[in-house]
Amino acid sequence: MAFSFPPHIPLAQLPTPIEALDRLSQKLSGPRLLVKRDDLSGTPLSGNKIRKLEFFAKAALDAGCDTLITCGGIQSNHARATAIVAAKLGLSSCLVLRGEAGAPPEANLLLDELVGANIEYVSHKQYFQALDIMHKKAQELAGKGHKAYVIPEGGSSTLGCMGYIKAVKELKAQLKAMGRQVDYIITPVGSGGTLAGLILGAKLFGLKSRVIGINVSSTAGHHAKRVRHILADTIRQFSLNVKIEPGDIEIIDGYLGLGYAKSRADEIEFIRQVARTEGLILDPVYTGKAMYGLADQIKRGRFEPEQTVLFIHTGGIFGLFTRQLDEFWG
Numbered sequence: 001m002a003f004s005f006p007p008h009i010p011l012a013q014l015p016t017p018i019e020a021l022d023r024l025s026q027k028l029s030g031p032r033l034l035v036k037r038d039d040l041s042g043t044p045l046s047g048n049k050i051r052k053l054e055f056f057a058k059a060a061l062d063a064g065c066d067t068l069i070t071c072g073g074i075q076s077n078h079a080r081a082t083a084i085v086a087a088k089l090g091l092s093s094c095l096v097l098r099g100e101a102g103a104p105p106e107a108n109l110l111l112d113e114l115v116g117a118n119i120e121y122v123s124h125k126q127y128f129q130a131l132d133i134m135h136k137k138a139q140e141l142a143g144k145g146h147k148a149y150v151i152p153e154g155g156s157s158t159l160g161c162m163g164y165i166k167a168v169k170e171l172k173a174q175l176k177a178m179g180r181q182v183d184y185i186i187t188p189v190g191s192g193g194t195l196a197g198l199i200l201g202a203k204l205f206g207l208k209s210r211v212i213g214i215n216v217s218s219t220a221g222h223h224a225k226r227v228r229h230i231l232a233d234t235i236r237q238f239s240l241n242v243k244i245e246p247g248d249i250e251i252i253d254g255y256l257g258l259g260y261a262k263s264r265a266d267e268i269e270f271i272r273q274v275a276r277t278e279g280l281i282l283d284p285v286y287t288g289k290a291m292y293g294l295a296d297q298i299k300r301g302r303f304e305p306e307q308t309v310l311f312i313h314t315g316g317i318f319g320l321f322t323r324q325l326d327e328f329w330g
Contacts, residue, residue: 003204003240005162007062008054011085012041015170018178018310023277030298031307034182035280036171039287039315044111045088047315048194049081051163052155057085059159060149067092067148069137070155071130073261074099074121075285077316078154078191080108083117093117094137094148098127107321154191156226158234164197165204171310172207182209184303187312188290189213189223189251194314196230199249203242209310213251214290217260220253227251255293261285261319267292283316284323 017040021033041050060068068086072079072095079095086093095112101121105113112119122133130153138148155163175182185202189195195213202211215223231244257264263284271288274280282288291311303309 003165005166006055006159006238007058008162008166009058009061009089011045011054011057011088012050014041015174016040018171018174021278021280021311024274024280027277028295028298029305031183031303031305031309034180034308034310036167036310036312038167039281039313039317041315044084045081046317047077047081048164048312049078049155049315050085051167052160052193053081053085053151053163055159055162056082056149056151056155057089060091061089063147063149065091065147065149067094067138067141067146068151069094069096069134069148070151071096071098071127071134071153073097075108075261075319075322077108077286077318079117080111080318082151082155083112083115086117087115092146094134094141095119096127096130096133096137097121098124098130107318111318152191154193156191156193156196156230158230158237160193161197161200161230161234164194165201166197168198168201168207169205171201172205181308182207182310183307184309185209185211185312186290186294186309187211187213188286188314189215189227190217190286192223192226192230194312195223195249195251196227196234198312199227199244200231200234200240200242203244203248204240210250211248214255214293215251215253216256216286216289218256220251223251224249252293252297255289255296257289263288263323270295280313281317281320282313283319285319286314286316287311 016037025033070082074097083093134150141148198211270292271282
């Protein structure tokens with residue numbers, strides 16, 4: 001299907017490689033496992049968020065904006081990537097972060113401060129109004145002669161969706177060159193934009209793989225509703241000739257564990273074992289939980305040994321640097 005992407009700025013290091021996880025597959029006695037290394041989309045800009053920011057940054061520059069505003073948790077990968085993109089393009093950034101000020105900055109937060117982001121900390125209760133807070137900040141900046149561009153949480157919107165529609169086009173070309181087919185694509189689900197883009201991309205570019213998410217926060221039902229809205233809005237805004245069926249959105253629940261960004265001992269142990277088996281570094285917030293869920297589904301017989309499953313590594317390595325060593329060697 002012919003499709004023209006909105007303008008974007010090439011910020012990510014693309015295409016990201018696809019690697020086989022043969023030893024992990026053998027260890028799990030499961031299907032052939034591949035991983036799409038979107039954690040290698042850059043160094044400080046690593047992860048899935050940079051694909052979305054290519055479109056947001058271009059829209060902001062075209063609108064004459066001098067500031068990017070976004071939100072997230074205190075260790076938000078998306079907020080970190082936004083702040084670094086802003087600095088790279090000579091823009092200012094303002095981050096509305098859920099958490100408390102005062103602790104020594106580390107990991108993503110350290111990078112936020114390093115590149116000069118202006119940070120406003122809000123409570124968990126206040127964060128429910130994050131979008132309103134961001135628009136208020138934009139109005140305040142306008143009163144001082146600035147023009148701000150507001151990016152939603154996780155970059156999950158119709159424009160952000162373009163990042164992973166484009167990623168599917170990239171993936172399909174790679175698989176063709178490799179002479180491989182993929183039965184399933186598995187991705188962590190946080191704010192929903194990556195899953196929505198993968199679903200739409202598969203339809204637009206005729207990729208026959210079944211796209212499945214594993215939620216790392218809230219519930220599968222909550223995320224399915226959010227993804228459905230992103231899909232509907234994107235189809236409408238860009239006049240896409242595709243139809244989303246109720247069964248197209250599949251999110252496997254049950255692997256949230258202790259909650260968002262909280263780890264159980266068996267999840268930490270799994271991250272360690274994957275690192276030692278494949279040299280693949282997962283993070284405890286997103287990819288660690290999702291890959292743990294995938295491994296458990298394999299053990300439960302969800303996939304056939306002759307099938308091929310591709311995991312989207314969405315990055316997040318800086319999340320490891322908030323953890324104490326005794327979590328891994330306690």
